[in-house]
Amino acid sequence: MKAAVLKKPSAFYDKFERKGGAHQETTHYCPGCGHGNLHKLIAEALTDFNVADRTILISPVGCSVFAYYYLNVGNVQAAHGRAPAVATGLKRANPNSIVISYQGDGDLAAIGTAEILHAANRGENISVFFVNNAIYGMTGSQMAPTTLVGQKTTTTPYGRKVSNEGFPIRMAEIISTLEAPVYVERTALIDFKSISRTKRAVRKVLQNQIENRGFSFLEILSPCPTGWKLSAPDAQQWIRDYMLPVFPTEVFKDTTKDAETLQYSHREYTDGEVLDVLGLSELGERKEVTKEFLDNFPVQNMKIAGFGGQGVLSAGVVIAACGMNENLDVTWIPSYGPEMRGGTANCSVIISNKRIGSPLTTKPNVLIAMNGPSLDAFEDDVVPNGLVIINSSIVERRVKRKDVVTLYIPLTEIASNLGLTAAANMVCLGAYLEFTGIMDYKLLFDVIPKTIKRKNMIETNIKAVEAGVQYVRENAGKN
Amino acid sequence: MQRELIKGNEAVIKGALMAGCSMYFGYPITPASEIAQAAAALFPLLGGTFVQAESEVAAINMVYGASATGARVMTASSGPGLSLKQEGISYIAGAQLPCVIIDVMRAGPGLGNIWPEQGDYNQIVKGGGHGNYKTIVLAPNSAQEMCDLTMLAFDLAEEYRNPVVVLTDAYIGQMMEPVEFPRSRKKVKRQPWAVHGDAESQGNLVSSILMNTTLLEDHNFALQKKYEKVAQENTRYEALHIDDAELILIGYGIVSRILLNVMQMLRDQGKKVGMIRPITLFPFPQKAIADACEVAKKIMVVELSNGQMLDDVKLAVQGKSEIEFYNRMGGAVPTVDELLEVVQKYI
Numbered sequence: 001m002k003a004a005v006l007k008k009p010s011a012f013y014d015k016f017e018r019k020g021g022a023h024q025e026t027t028h029y030c031p032g033c034g035h036g037n038l039h040k041l042i043a044e045a046l047t048d049f050n051v052a053d054r055t056i057l058i059s060p061v062g063c064s065v066f067a068y069y070y071l072n073v074g075n076v077q078a079a080h081g082r083a084p085a086v087a088t089g090l091k092r093a094n095p096n097s098i099v100i101s102y103q104g105d106g107d108l109a110a111i112g113t114a115e116i117l118h119a120a121n122r123g124e125n126i127s128v129f130f131v132n133n134a135i136y137g138m139t140g141s142q143m144a145p146t147t148l149v150g151q152k153t154t155t156t157p158y159g160r161k162v163s164n165e166g167f168p169i170r171m172a173e174i175i176s177t178l179e180a181p182v183y184v185e186r187t188a189l190i191d192f193k194s195i196s197r198t199k200r201a202v203r204k205v206l207q208n209q210i211e212n213r214g215f216s217f218l219e220i221l222s223p224c225p226t227g228w229k230l231s232a233p234d235a236q237q238w239i240r241d242y243m244l245p246v247f248p249t250e251v252f253k254d255t256t257k258d259a260e261t262l263q264y265s266h267r268e269y270t271d272g273e274v275l276d277v278l279g280l281s282e283l284g285e286r287k288e289v290t291k292e293f294l295d296n297f298p299v300q301n302m303k304i305a306g307f308g309g310q311g312v313l314s315a316g317v318v319i320a321a322c323g324m325n326e327n328l329d330v331t332w333i334p335s336y337g338p339e340m341r342g343g344t345a346n347c348s349v350i351i352s353n354k355r356i357g358s359p360l361t362t363k364p365n366v367l368i369a370m371n372g373p374s375l376d377a378f379e380d381d382v383v384p385n386g387l388v389i390i391n392s393s394i395v396e397r398r399v400k401r402k403d404v405v406t407l408y409i410p411l412t413e414i415a416s417n418l419g420l421t422a423a424a425n426m427v428c429l430g431a432y433l434e435f436t437g438i439m440d441y442k443l444l445f446d447v448i449p450k451t452i453k454r455k456n457m458i459e460t461n462i463k464a465v466e467a468g469v470q471y472v473r474e475n476a477g478k479n
Numbered sequence: 480m481q482r483e484l485i486k487g488n489e490a491v492i493k494g495a496l497m498a499g500c501s502m503y504f505g506y507p508i509t510p511a512s513e514i515a516q517a518a519a520a521l522f523p524l525l526g527g528t529f530v531q532a533e534s535e536v537a538a539i540n541m542v543y544g545a546s547a548t549g550a551r552v553m554t555a556s557s558g559p560g561l562s563l564k565q566e567g568i569s570y571i572a573g574a575q576l577p578c579v580i581i582d583v584m585r586a587g588p589g590l591g592n593i594w595p596e597q598g599d600y601n602q603i604v605k606g607g608g609h610g611n612y613k614t615i616v617l618a619p620n621s622a623q624e625m626c627d628l629t630m631l632a633f634d635l636a637e638e639y640r641n642p643v644v645v646l647t648d649a650y651i652g653q654m655m656e657p658v659e660f661p662r663s664r665k666k667v668k669r670q671p672w673a674v675h676g677d678a679e680s681q682g683n684l685v686s687s688i689l690m691n692t693t694l695l696e697d698h699n700f701a702l703q704k705k706y707e708k709v710a711q712e713n714t715r716y717e718a719l720h721i722d723d724a725e726l727i728l729i730g731y732g733i734v735s736r737i738l739l740n741v742m743q744m745l746r747d748q749g750k751k752v753g754m755i756r757p758i759t760l761f762p763f764p765q766k767a768i769a770d771a772c773e774v775a776k777k778i779m780v781v782e783l784s785n786g787q788m789l790d791d792v793k794l795a796v797q798g799k800s801e802i803e804f805y806n807r808m809g810g811a812v813p814t815v816d817e818l819l820e821v822v823q824k825y826i
Contacts, residue, residue, distance in 0.1 A: 018684070020691065053678040056547075059686075068684055074674030076547050077686035079570050082540035085532065089544025089552070090674070092528045093502060097548075097676025115540070118533035269525050274664045277524045278493050283481040317655065321484045324657040330484070332655040357740035358733075359654050362814050 009047035032232025034222025062104035081112020084119035123180030176252035305346035306370025311425035316347035323351035331359035423464035430468025482657035494626035504541035539567030549673030555581035569608030573687030577636035594810025600787035622656035710762035724753025
């Protein structure tokens with residue numbers, strides 16, 4: 001018979017230097033505590049599977065906050081309850097790593113309920129070890145969400161009352177109701193048999209992750225002799241007598257065999273691919289414009305307003321893009337907050353040869369009123385000698401002001417005749433550029449294909465621009 | 480190169496991707512949701528990760544986890560979300576992890592409303608979470624800076640191993656302006672302190688717990704030293720016409736855009752008005768303001784909050800010049816005319 005030599009698995013540090021102090025060979029756990037057992041089972045499995053170097057262990061808040069003293073792996077310490085979210089970040093960033101979320105009952109089943117449920121529900125390919133000892137050990141024996149009814153703790157000094165604290169929560173059962181988890185089991189650490197079963201479960205839960213099968217969860221009923229004020233053997237008996245009836249040990253879910261293996265791929269992207277994805281590859285060079293054009297450009301403080309659906313926001317974007325292409329400074333901002341009034345959609349556009357300050361046009365020198373309420377809302381704001389363009393197909397009244405330039409155009413009618421009422425905004429922009437001459441209306445032909453999302457509408461929109469230009473040429477001086 | 484006409488919130492995401500950011504974890508909130516939406520659309524196309532988390536708290540902890548691997552990672556939210564994230568930000572600062580957080584401010588307190596305000600100044604610039612930490616805070620005032628400062632934020636975060644917040648508002652986020660993007664994506668370097676899930680990094684530990692009081696005190700002093708270094712090396716601001724200015728206007732974000740108009744109008748009238756726009760709120764441009772006070776008799780602070788930045792200006796001015804203050808809150812933003820009228824009273 002061959003003699004088995006029992007030794008510390010290499011995934012355990014030989015000496016617990018991070019622990020400091022005089023006794024660096026022993027853990028900080030109390031005699032009879034289950035954490036030591038579980039640490040050892042995990043370390044053995046990591047060693048046997050030869051994955052300790054790939055492993056990242058998340059130490060939670062609670063007695064196992066110092067799990068990183070002991071396990072010779074990559075270690076991360078997390079905030080109370082947040083380990084499954086931290087695990088999500090770690091695993092997504094590096095799918096080749098083996099990520100362990102090691103949590104206690106307060107951590108996982110109280111303050112971190114949302115994090116565990118959603119990590120489980122996303123099917124994160126991680127291994128969760130949930131140590132249930134029915135008490136907050138480290139903090140001073142307060143009630144845990146898994147504390148039994150009637151159990152005395154420092155915050156339930158008269159025993160947990162259902163009327164005040166509700167019932168102990170069964171996390172394994174809850175997690176097993178979700179679609180994504182592939183393996184959910186509860187075991188205990190009370191005798192040789194249960195520890196052997198826990199050992200098998202620990203290996204299963206880690207194996208699943210190594211094989212990229214998805215989210216696996218192991219709840220472990222673990223003695224806390226100090227917290228329960230019992231001797232180590234009595235604490236084991238207490239689990240048998242009181243915890244097992246409430247927290248049965250069984251496999252609640254195992255779809256490991258059917259689970260699709262997750263595939264990970266990683267590659268670098270070339271700058272060309274990146275620019276393509278970001279829509280930046282076909283911007284081209286900047287246009288050369290003359291200094292004379294820039295110096296003499298009259299600043300356009302525009303307010304474009306109308307009903308929703310009349311394309312006032314996109315008209316603003318298109319005209320701003322024209323200005324940008326002429327190397328001018330431009331801003332576009334949709335109506336916002338207190339600025340929104342009179343049931344109109346509107347945007348402010350500024351096109352300037354100087355650096356633009358506030359993007360909000362409060363005193364426009366160009367007002368485009370696509371409907372009546374827009375004229376009512378903004379007519380008074382227009383500066384003297386400003387331009388007001390009125391969609392005379394819809395706006396029934398004339399402009400009251402005598403000190404502004406007006407341009408009445410049946411925008412909607414012209415657009416309808418082209419078969420696309422929604423192109424009234426482009427009729428308007430064509431007319432605006434032809435009337436003012438501040439920029440060549442042909443600039444719109446470059447911008448429209450890049451701005452209009454529905455490609456079959458591009459041609460009609462370009463015709464709309466031409467119709468607007470034509471109208472101004474034919475009706476010049478008739479307003 | 481030609482520029483792209485783009486919303487500030489979207490420029491953030493394109494800038495982030497060009498800076499080598501590969502991971503985004505967030506939770507939707509107005510007026511920052513467009514950032515999450517742009518990330519959801521673009522990150523997966525470049526092999527990156529976008530996860531809509533179950534909560535703001537989970538999102539910042541996912542950032543913590545991804546950052547622990549040395550990945551360039553970000554999140555974005557607005558005031559109510561940032562309040563929730565403060566726990567995670569404290570841990571990230573304590574563990575000295577790099578990450579980028581965008582705060583598109585809305586009006587508060589409580590649910591408040593979704594219009595622009597600057598009421599997050601204290602919770603972002605002064606820490607916000609528990610412990611003696613600071614975040615580096617950048618304050619863009621244009622779509623171009625939404626891109627540029629987001630990119631800078633990743634570099635600063637990595638250089639100093641510290642969370643960097645881009646503090647902006649709904650106006651700067653919603654506004655479209657031309658942006659010139661870089662043509663080459665930054666390569667992310669392997670970080671020696673990170674947990675990579677390999678033999679080389681096996682012994683690494685990412686943690687903010689130090690039970691030994693001496694060690695934790697040393698850690699705290701080291702953090703303060705780092706913040707001083709950031710202040711020496713990366714205090715940024717824009718100063719306009721301050722050499723002869725008798726009155727200096729101070730504001731950041733959207734306010735600085737309005738103040739620019741006011742200053743230009745007064746300069747056109749021959750008034751000696753200048754302007755200092757903090758680009759970093761931590762580190763705050765204290766010295767620039769103190770120096771300007773040698774000439775300027777008056778300082779005028781304008782903000783969309785209850786004097787939160789004013790406190791920092793007072794510390795800089797040290798009583799050397801008179802300080803006037805004007806603010807709006809609750810989502811109201813002053814017009815150019817309104818501010819012009821106020822400023823005119825003081826010259």
